[in-house]
Amino acid sequence: MGSRQVSDWQGRKITVAGLGVSGVSAARALAGLGAQVTVVDGGDGDTHRARAAELAPLGIAVRLGDAETLPDGTDLVVTSPGWKPSSPLFAAAAAAGVDVVGDVEIAWRLRGPDAPPWLAVTGTNGKTTTTRMLASILTAAGLRTAAIGNIGTPIVDVVTGDEPYDVLAVELSSYQLHWAPSLRAHSATVLNLAPDHLDWHGSMEAYAADKGRVYEGNTVACVYNVADKATEDLVREADVEEGCRAVGFTLGTPGPSQLGVVEGILVDRAFVADRHRQAQELAEVRDVVPPAPHNIANALAAAALARAFGVAPAAVRDGLRAFRPDAHRIEHVADVAEVAYIDDSKATNxxxxQASLAAYDPIVWIAGGLAKGATFDELVAASAQRLRGVVLIGADRALIREALARHAPEVPVVDLDRTDTEAMSAAVAEAAALARPGDTVLLAPACASMDMFTDYNKRGEAFAEAVRALAAERG
Incomplete structure (x- = not known):
């Protein structure tokens, strides 16, 4: 860390909102640069107090049980991603003329003079998979990289650490982008846009605008989804560096300045000498695991960002072959009585x-949980022809049941009126009774998990355990 950066923060009174992982990371880094840091959090439990005790020796003050009052003398607020813009603390900051920024903005400001460029990924779905695919491709190219941001190691820790990197693959949520006005990526992608987190952003327009911030100041490529016009519109609206290009990805045959698929091969018509006449083979569809349509789209987006950074075609192929998706993301658990059981607990919206349901046919669908304000008519209408049956669980299952009655009235529905954690075993048993040889039982809840489980991982684990018990019983 250079002396200039230390002097930028020396003695500044900074309030960090939230005692979670990113908040603690930012507090430690800023205190280490000489800032006077106070962390505020509405909680006051044992975990909060333990974290406060760990920060005290670093000279970091922690105020528990009050997340609304702005500490006296604050000249900057650093927020954790989940805090809503409407939070009283931020209203107090605005009234006092104090800026509010996020951990990504702090990371961007703390970069050294030789900092690696960022390749940024956002979108409603597929962010983590695409970012990790991108890191796998960059690694295959011999580059020192890490997948960071909304995943893995806190972004401030990576930027202020001693590990030297050539380039970073950065996953960014709409929350993080909202609070990161200075961020300027080398190249970036918005994978897709669909209603999500509208309770946080207030409207679809505000949500899209925050996603679109990822394109601001791009220097080489703004990568968009040809099938999702809203992402291309965000590119058109972005203020980018001169010479930065719009590059599309499509599951169809690519036009000039696009990546796409031709006869089972992923091809590049953007980063070639003559994009009007040439196409560069990058990989085969079978190199992507799983080869579901939405995952091919993720691979094309990752490939586009890597190619924008100058990565050779062979590294794209090798990186995709080496990549394996996270747990609970279209994960094949087992085949029982010629029925495949697939865990996509991460399908939380x-x-x-819909992307998951499009990958299989016919399906016994296990769905439900916390809807987060979502509606299900479009999803059910698009998937009705694929459904053998549906098993509903969770607090907001009635919303899905009503959509099924409207758009798939002939599909049998089992409505499990329970939200205890054992409900998943019952759901798997009911799904097995509905399924026939050759079917897929798919856990793709379209809802958050917190009504029944601590997170989607625990929900996926409960499903996998129930499937394994079923396999043992029928073994």
């Missing part, structure tokens, strides 16, 4: 669930 309708957009993700």
């Amino acid at each position: 309708t957009h993700a669930a």
